[in-house]
Amino acid sequence: MTVPAALQADADVIVVGAGPAGSATAFYLAQAGLDVLLLEKTTFPREKVCGDGLTPRAVKQLMNMGIDFDAPGWVRNKGLRVVGGGHRFDLDWPQLERFPDFGLVRTRQDFDEILADNAVKAGVRLMQGVTVTGPVLDDRSGHIVGVTTKDGATFRSRLVVAADGNSTRLALAMGLHKREDRPMGVAVRTYYTSPRHDDDYLEIWLELWDEETLLPGYGWVFGVGDGTANVGLGLLNTSDHFNKVDYRDLLRRWTKNMPAEWGFTEENMTAPIRGAALPMAFNRQPHYTRGLVLVGDSGGAINPFNGEGIAYAMETGEIAAEVIARALKAPGRAEQERILRTYPKTLKDAYGGYFTLGRLFVEAIGKPGLMSFGVRHGLPHPRLMRFALKLLGNLTDRRGDASDRIINALSKVAPRA
Incomplete structure (x- = not known):
């Protein structure tokens, strides 16, 4: 569907999908003073397939958004218990400056609703039971300027964020398909x-x-x-x-x-x-094109080392919101577009090298012999396993101990594809 560019917007930004990525994006955009419409196809509470485990990386994001995880229903944990190769031992979460030393468990039955409610408290307008069916395109520039819904409604905005998960109808409609070279x-x-x-x-x-x-x-x-x-x-x-x-x-x-x-x-x-x-290791790119920003699973922001997605959903939402807020406050369309085009590079600078290491890792463990060798000979060495916990969980300080420096150096030199 195409519309004239001059039509009045219903919001500064429309965010499609009220999972962790969408709610985090909407929260930070609202905090930046923007008018945000958050569209969710289901109604809360609703179930999502997940392990329900939150690493210290995810907990840090909850802290940033002011989520009260001292309230009932949150279960704290000290670390990871690893079982394999005839061994069984406990690994505490590392003591770091950047991240807390505990994880959490909360079922997705109400976790997503907690984040969505938090966004609403920040000023976001949430609409539930709204299924987005496709983009509304400007008839001159081809930019997305809104969305259509299953019930025939049309919502317009200056920018649209796709936080609609792996299936992401919006990204597909804008010609963004999965990369087959990603795990x-x-x-x-x-x-x-x-x-x-x-x-x-x-x-x-x-x-x-x-x-x-x-x-x-x-x-x-x-x-x-x-x-x-x-x-x-x-x-x-x-x-x-x-x-x-x-x-x-x-x-x-x-x-x-x-x-x-x-x-x-x-x-x-x-x-x-x-x-x-x-969907792992940025399997859908670019993360910005013609007025559409991808966050979370829609852009494949899942750690290939361990399958963690919630932390990266919230982190990419925060990064996207910072870029969007800066862009929409800039003078002139050309300057706004220039700023928005920095978003894919910002993501690659933050995660690209580390995700490349993760891709190499998953290719290696895809070979049964290497997987078996690693389990048998790696697990008996506690120091090696503590290093592995930091590597697989992406839990390091910028100027930490020797293991932090090794992981950070490897991530820095690896190609940011």
């Missing part, structure tokens, strides 16, 4: 009534077997604190077996081998097994 993951999870609901550590299992084949990925057991545990697994497409595995059946087979007292049985399952795709 893709899949995650499946369910909930069990279990004594494992209360745990000081997020627990991951590094060995996922499909009969005789060791798969690239990991399983998890995250206590939710309400009598249930979130149990799931994530796999990467770097294995030849990626399209041959029945992931739901694999989860059932994996949990059957768990201790009986944990209660991971069909009768204790409180939710169906659900799955979701994990």
Whole structure:
């Protein structure tokens, strides 16, 4: 649909999708004094497929937005418990200046609603049950100047942010397709009534077997604190077996081998097994084109090392909001466009080298021999595992210890593709 450029805007910025990326973007835009319309296709509360675990990197973002995680429903954890190769040990989150030394668990059933409500308190106008179907384009420049919805409504704005997840109709409609040279993951999870609901550590299992084949990925057991545990697994497409595995059946087979007292049985399952795709390492680019800004999963902002997406959703939202606010306050369309075009480079400067390292990592563990060697020979060395925790979690200080400096140097010299 095309419209004349002179039509009055309904908001300075329309943000499509009220997940962590959209709500964070909207929050920071509102704090910058912009009029923001946040459109969400579902109604809260609503379920999302996720492990529900939040690393210190994600907690830092919640702190920045003033989220009260001392309120009921938040479960703190001290670190990561790693199981594999006959070993089982606890790794505390590192002591860093940039990030807190604890993680959290909160189900997506209400986590996203908490962030959306926080954005509303900052002045954002939230509309739920609004399904965006496509862009409204300026008939001269081809820039997006609004969106159409399933019920026939049209909303106009000076800029549009796509925070509509992996499927991102807006990005596809604007000609932004997935890059096939980037890894893709899949995650499946369910909930069990279990004594494992209360745990000081997020627990991951590094060995996922499909009969005789060791798969690239990991399983998890995250206590939710309400009598249930979130149990799931994530796999990467770097294995030849990626399209041959029945992931739901694999989860059932994996949990059957768990201790009986944990209660991971069909009768204790409180939710169906659900799955979701994990777009990684900036698999959709550029992150800005013709008035459309991509944040979170819509731009593939998921860490390929560990499948973490929530922290990067909120971080890219904050970065996007800073660029957008600066652009929309600049004099003249040409200067605004120049500033907006800096956004993709800003993202690559922040994450590009690290994501490149992650792509190399997932290619390596896609080879069963290397995966098995790493599990057997890496886990018995606590110092190496503490280094791995920092690397895989992207948890370093800019001027930290030797491990921080190594990780930061590697990220700096790696290509920012």
